Structures are given as structure tokens and as C-alpha cells.
Amino acid sequence: MRDAYSDQLDSIRDDLIAMARLVREAVTSGTTALLEGDAQRAEQVISNDADIDALREKLEERSFELLSLQNPVAGDLRMLVASLRMVSEFERMGDLAVHVAKIARLRVPEIAVPPAVVPMIERMAAVAEVMIAKVEHIIAESDVAAAEELEAVDQEMDKLRRNSFRELLGSDWTYGVEPAVDIALLGRYYERIADHAVSIARRVVFLVTGEHPQYA
Amino acid sequence: MRDAYSDQLDSIRDDLIAMARLVREAVTSGTTALLEGDAQRAEQVISNDADIDALREKLEERSFELLSLQNPVAGDLRMLVASLRMVSEFERMGDLAVHVAKIARLRVPEIAVPPAVVPMIERMAAVAEVMIAKVEHIIAESDVAAAEELEAVDQEMDKLRRNSFRELLGSDWTYGVEPAVDIALLGRYYERIADHAVSIARRVVFLVTGEHPQYA
Numbered sequence: 001m002r003d004a005y006s007d008q009l010d011s012i013r014d015d016l017i018a019m020a021r022l023v024r025e026a027v028t029s030g031t032t033a034l035l036e037g038d039a040q041r042a043e044q045v046i047s048n049d050a051d052i053d054a055l056r057e058k059l060e061e062r063s064f065e066l067l068s069l070q071n072p073v074a075g076d077l078r079m080l081v082a083s084l085r086m087v088s089e090f091e092r093m094g095d096l097a098v099h100v101a102k103i104a105r106l107r108v109p110e111i112a113v114p115p116a117v118v119p120m121i122e123r124m125a126a127v128a129e130v131m132i133a134k135v136e137h138i139i140a141e142s143d144v145a146a147a148e149e150l151e152a153v154d155q156e157m158d159k160l161r162r163n164s165f166r167e168l169l170g171s172d173w174t175y176g177v178e179p180a181v182d183i184a185l186l187g188r189y190y191e192r193i194a195d196h197a198v199s200i201a202r203r204v205v206f207l208v209t210g211e212h213p214q215y216a
Numbered sequence: 217m218r219d220a221y222s223d224q225l226d227s228i229r230d231d232l233i234a235m236a237r238l239v240r241e242a243v244t245s246g247t248t249a250l251l252e253g254d255a256q257r258a259e260q261v262i263s264n265d266a267d268i269d270a271l272r273e274k275l276e277e278r279s280f281e282l283l284s285l286q287n288p289v290a291g292d293l294r295m296l297v298a299s300l301r302m303v304s305e306f307e308r309m310g311d312l313a314v315h316v317a318k319i320a321r322l323r324v325p326e327i328a329v330p331p332a333v334v335p336m337i338e339r340m341a342a343v344a345e346v347m348i349a350k351v352e353h354i355i356a357e358s359d360v361a362a363a364e365e366l367e368a369v370d371q372e373m374d375k376l377r378r379n380s381f382r383e384l385l386g387s388d389w390t391y392g393v394e395p396a397v398d399i400a401l402l403g404r405y406y407e408r409i410a411d412h413a414v415s416i417a418r419r420v421v422f423l424v425t426g427e428h429p430q431y432a
Contacts, residue, residue, distance in 0.1 A: 067297070071287050081283070084297060085304060169394050178385050180393045181400040188404060 005070055008062065012083050015059050017136050019090040022052050024132040026097035027193060031125035034104040034186070035118060037111040045101035052094035059087050075207075082203045086139075089196040093132070096189045096196075103182055112182045114175045120164055121183070124190040127157050131197040138201050142208050147201035157194040161187045221286055228279060228299050233352050235271050235306040240348040242268070242313035243409060247341035250320040250402070251334060253327040261317035268310035275303045291423075298419045302355075305412040309348070312405045312412075319398055328398045330391045336380055337399070340406040343373050347413040354417050358424045363417035373410040377403045 026045050033042035063080050066072065072080060103112050113121050131153055138146050164187045167173065168180045205213045242261050249258035279296050282288065288296060319328050329337050347369055354362050380403045383389065384396045421429045 064294070064297075067293055068290050074284050077283055078280070081280075081297060081300060085301065088301060088304070165397075168397060173393060177389060177393055177396045180397055181381075181384060184397040184400055185404065188401065 005066070008066055009076060009079065012059060012063060012066075012080070013139060015055060015062075016083060016086055016090070016139050019052060019055050019059070019087065020132055020136045020139065022048075022055065023090050023093045023097065024129055024136075026052070026094055027100070027125060027128050027132065030097040030100035030104070031121070033101050034112060035121065037104065037108050039105055039108040042101040042105040042108070046098050046105075049094050049098050052091060056087050056091045060084060063087075079207055082207055086200050086203055089200050093193050093196045096193050099189050100186060103186060107182070112179065113186070114179050116175075117164070117167065117179075117183055120160060120167070121186060121190075124157065124160050124164075124187065127153060127160065128190050128193045128197075131157075131194050135197045135200050138204050142204060144205050144208050147205045147213065150198055150201045154194050154198050157191055161191050221282070224278065224282055225292060225295065228275065228282075228296070229355060231271060231275050231278075232299060232302055232306070232355050235268060235275070235303065236348055236352045236355065238264075238268050238271065239306050239309045239313065239409075240345055240352075242310055243316070243341060243344050243348065246313040246316035246320065247337070249317050250328060251337065253320065253324050255321055255324040258317040258321040258324070262314050262321075265310050265314050268307060272303050272307045276300060279303075295423055298423055302416050302419055305416050309409050309412045312409050315405050316402060319402060323398070328395065329402070330395050332391075333380070333383065333395075333399055336376060336383070337402060337406075340373065340376050340380075340403065343369060343376065344406050344409045344413070347373075347410050351413045351416050354420050358420060360421050360424050363421045363429065366414055366417045370410050370414050373407055377407050 026048065029041055029048075030045045032038065033045060063084050067077070067080050070076075106112070131150060134146055134150050134153070137143060138150070164183060168183055173180065202213050205211075242264060245257055245264075246261045248254065249261060279300050283293070283296050286292075322328070347366060350362055350366050350369070353359060354366070380399060384399055389396065418429050421427075
């Protein structure tokens with residue numbers, strides 16, 4: 001009995017990692033759609049979000065089953081509840097990738113991002129992808145040290161976001177209101193994806209150490 | 217024993233409602249700070265967010281205690297897990313009110329919202345406040361019908377958001393890039409507050425009916 005139960009807990013961890021991978025693909029693909037003005041790819045990101053939602057449902061059901069039937073003790077209980085909350089965060093990250101794809105779709109056949117801002121958006125997306133990949137590793141290995149590193153990576157995202165405002169609101173900005181609004185919202189979406197990654201990593205730290213991480 | 221336990225479940229409900237009330241006050245006060253360019257009030261919203269976070273922590277600790285010590289059965293188990301997720305949503309709503317206050321603070325002594333857009337922002341804030349008040353009632357009374365009504369109110373928020381884009385990106389927009397970016401982000405914050413309200417209401421519906429609401 002206990003063995004089947006351990007297997008079930010492991011399979012929840014595997015599904016969380018699978019969910020992270022789907023989210024990372026959505027971010028990659030949404031960004032490509034955005035920077036290439038590729039409507040078809042944008043549609044694909046939007047429709048593939050159903051896979052992330054389906055995985056969420058599967059994970060929620062199984063977590064509740066385990067919670068109800070196994071009366072898990074303190075550690076496993078916290079793990080299952082944390083999983084349920086991570087699932088919500090991954091789902092939100094998928095939604096944010098969909099928002100990126102929707103901005104891409106809205107501007108086709110134009111490209112929402114003016115050439116001068118492409119490197120910044122590319123960097124934001126790259127940072128977001130790295131952070132999600134780290135979260136996969138952190139969940140797989142319960143790696144507390146990697147979770148700390150993640151906070152440093154998140155600081156780069158915050159800096160990129162501040163720079164983006166400096167650019168948008170500077171006197172050199174000649175692209176007008178529409179791209180400025182798009183870039184402001186895109187920056188918000190990537191920043192939120194990064195925030196969720198940090199939040200998930202902190203949940204893992206709390207599960208492993210029993211303490212809420214307090215980084216400087 | 218069972219009686220003390222029931223009291224504890226009730227007190228979790230009371231604290232959820234208290235949390236909603238703090239969030240509603242933060243939205244009201246953040247909006248006033250925004251529309252009056254009131255730096256002091258903005259600071260207050262930002263510092264009061266610590267109260268919301270403290271209530272979150274208290275609620276999380278007690279929910280876990282009940283989960284660990286009482287081995288709650290199916291219905292109570294779902295209620296406790298749902299509470300933990302609602303707590304996260306209320307915390308986010310508080311953070312969003314802080315974002316509104318931060319835009320207010322950033323533009324002082326100017327006012328971030330141009331006169332022509334004030335009625336729209338006022339309406340968005342009013343809709344958000346009404347939705348939070350409804351959520352308080354829905355949690356207090358387990359009122360499934362009111363949860364359905366909430367979805368209709370949320371449609372007004374979506375419409376306001378669409379109108380705001382029409383205004384920002386229309387040829388009549390003469391306020392330039394900075395207010396456009398502010399309004400786009402403010403619209404996003406109010407919209408997300410409304411989304412969280414809907415999501416919390418849906419969790420209550422699921423707890424009461426055992427079914428995920430599927431509204432047209």
C-alpha cells in the first residue's frame with residue numbers, strides 16, 4: 001500500500017515537471033510568433049493551452065484523491081497542498097504565454113515589437129525560459145541552492161522591465177502609442193511568468209527546509 | 217472536539233471575509249490616491265498591504281493545523297484546500313491594489329489619469345469594488361446564485377477594458393505615450409482583480425455544488 005502511494009506522489013512530481021515543460025514551450029513559441037508575426041504559430045500556442053489546462057485538471061483530481069484516501073501525514077500533506085498551488089501557478093504562466101501570442105495575433109501582418117526593442121523582448125523571453133527550466137530542475141531534484149540562484153536571475157528580469165520603461169518613455173521613442181502599450185503589457189506578462197517561477201521555487205524550498213526563504 | 221473544530225472552520229471563513237474587506241479598502245483607497253494624485257494615501261495603501269499579508273500567513277497556518285491535526289473528511293478537506301487557494305488570490309488582489317497606488321505615487325505631483333479617462337477608471341474601480349463586496353457575501357452565505365451574477369458583472373469589466381484600448385489607440389488620443397502606458401497597465405490591474413474575484417466565487421460554487429461552474 002505504502003509503495004503504491006509513494007509511486008503516486010512521484011507521479012505528481014513528474015506531472016508538475018511535465019506541466020512546466022509545456023509552459024516553457026508555450027513561452028518559446030509565443031515569443032517566436034510575436035517576433036516573426038506568425039499568426040499560425042500564435043494560434044497554436046492559444047489552442048495548445050488546453051493541454052496545460054487538462055494536465056492541471058488531472059493533477060488536481062489525483063492530488064485530491066490522495067488527500068482524501070490516504071490521510072497523508074505532515075510532510076506529504078504539505079507536498080500535496082503545495083502541488084495544488086503550484087498547479088495554479090503553472091496554469092497562470094500558460095495563460096500569460098497565451099497573452100503574448102494574442103498580442104502577436106492582434107498585430108499580424110505587422111509585427112508588434114519595433115526592431116529597436118526586439119533584443120530586449122528576446123532577452124526577457126530567454127530569462128523567462130531559463131527560469132522555467134530551472135524550476136523543472138528544482139522540482140525534480142528538490143534543489144534548494146538552485147532556488148536561491150533563481151532569485152538572482154529574477155533580478156535581471158526586473159532590470160529589463162525597468163529599462164523597457166526608460167526606453168518607452170524616453171524622448172527617443174518614435175514608434176507612437178500602440179507599440180508602447182504592447183511593449184508595456186508584454187513586459188508585464190514576462191515579468192509575471194518570472195514571478196510565478198520564483199514563487200514555485202519558494203514553495204519547493206519551504207517543502208524541503210520547512211522555512212520560508214528570506215533572501216536579501 | 218467536533219464543536220471546537222467547527223468553530224475553527226467558521227473562523228477561517230470569517231478571516232477570508234476579513235481579507236476580502238481589506239482588499240476592497242485597498243482598491244478604494246488606491247483608486248482615490250490615483251485620481252487625486254495623493255502621495256500620502258498611496259503610501260498608506262502600500263504599507264497597509266502588510267496587514268493583508270499577515271492575515272494570509274495566519275490563515276495559512278491555521279488551515280494547515282486543521283489539515284494536519286483533524287484529518288478532515290472530503291467536504292471539509294476540500295473547503296480547507298480551497299481556502300488556501302482563495303487566500304493566495306486575495307493576496308494577489310492586494311498586490312494589484314498596491315500596483316495602482318504605485319502608479320499614483322510615481323506621477324505625483326501630476327495625476328496619472330488624464331481628465332478624459334477619469335470616468336472610465338472610476339467605473340473600473342467601482343466594478344472591482346462591487347465584485348469584491350459580492351465575493352464577501354458569496355463566501356459568507358455560500359450563495360451560488362450570486363456567484364453566477366458575478367460573471368455578468370465581470371463582463372462589464374471586460375467591456376471597459378476593450379473600450380479603454382479603443383480610446384488609447386484612437387486618433388483622438390492626444391495625451392502621448394506615458395499616460396497611455398499607465399492606463400493600459402491600470403486596466404490590466406483592475407481586470408485581474410475582477411478575474412480573481414470570479415475565480416474565488418467559482419471555488420465557492422464548486423464547494424457547494426461539487427461541480428465546476430460552466431457559464432455560457
